[in-house]
Amino acid sequence: MTDNxxxxxxxxxxxxYPKPGILFRDVSTLLLDxxxxxxxxxxxxxxVATDTQLIAGIEARGFIVAAGLSYAxxxxxxxxxxxxxxxxxxxxxxxxxxxxxxxxELHKGQVTAGQKVVLVDDLIATGGTALxxxxxxxxxxxxxxxxxxxxxxxxLGGAEKLRAAGVEPTALIGFDGH
Ligand SMILES: O=P(O)(O)OC[C@H]1O[C@H](OP(=O)(O)OP(=O)(O)O)[C@H](O)[C@@H]1O
Ligand SMILES: Nc1ncnc2[nH]cnc12
Numbered sequence: 001m002t003d004n005x006x007x008x009x010x011x012x013x014x015x016x017y018p019k020p021g022i023l024f025r026d027v028s029t030l031l032l033d034x035x036x037x038x039x040x041x042x043x044x045x046x047x048v049a050t051d052t053q054l055i056a057g058i059e060a061r062g063f064i065v066a067a068g069l070s071y072a073x074x075x076x077x078x079x080x081x082x083x084x085x086x087x088x089x090x091x092x093x094x095x096x097x098x099x100x101x102x103x104x105e106l107h108k109g110q111v112t113a114g115q116k117v118v119l120v121d122d123l124i125a126t127g128g129t130a131l132x133x134x135x136x137x138x139x140x141x142x143x144x145x146x147x148x149x150x151x152x153x154x155x156l157g158g159a160e161k162l163r164a165a166g167v168e169p170t171a172l173i174g175f176d177g178h
Pocket of ligand 2: 023024025123126178
């Protein structure tokens with residue numbers, strides 16, 4: 001992981017949100033900064049494997065990263081959505097969050113067998129969300145070997161879990177603490 005201190009400085013930390021003990025790393029302040037967002041997307045885009053065919057983003061903050069990369073690289077984007085949002089036939093998976101549980105869903109037929117998909121999100125903490133996304137894309141026949149994030153919280157072990165699942169995670173910024 002390179003330094004990216006310029007981008008780290010644009011991310012606000014809010015203690016005890018949404019629960020006591022959680023240090024919430026709020027990317028909304030980075031998103032407000034046009035140059036900061038452009039640098040974020042450019043630096044992540046430079047890491048995307050050249051054989052990538054599709055960018056998968058996780059609702060909601062992951063969509064912003066996915067949209068930027070999709071535009072920068074001219075690749076399509078796949079929406080992994082929270083429950084009840086997709087109108088078509090879908091598959092879904094439940095997962096644990098650092099502060100609760102959730103579910104994501106994917107439209108059937110929007111990943112083709114053998115398609116190379118990169119998963120992106122704003123942040124990886126416990127890795128539950130990213131692993132659920134990877135599992136869902138794999139169930140649909142896609143190949144996921146790379147996942148990219150703006151922020152990693154290494155103490156929560158998510159990146160290690162992704163490596164154990166055969167996916168190489170990279171983040172621009174690592175923050176200490178929960
Ligand atoms: O590695 P994990 O422990 O799974 O946590 C990371 C996830 O948590 C946040 O999303 P959140 O569920 O808060 O939803 P949002 O993007 O809709 O705000 C973040 O954007 C990641 O998707
Ligand atoms: N500490 C944290 N800050 C921001 N988003 C998160 N998602 C899960 N944990 C988080």
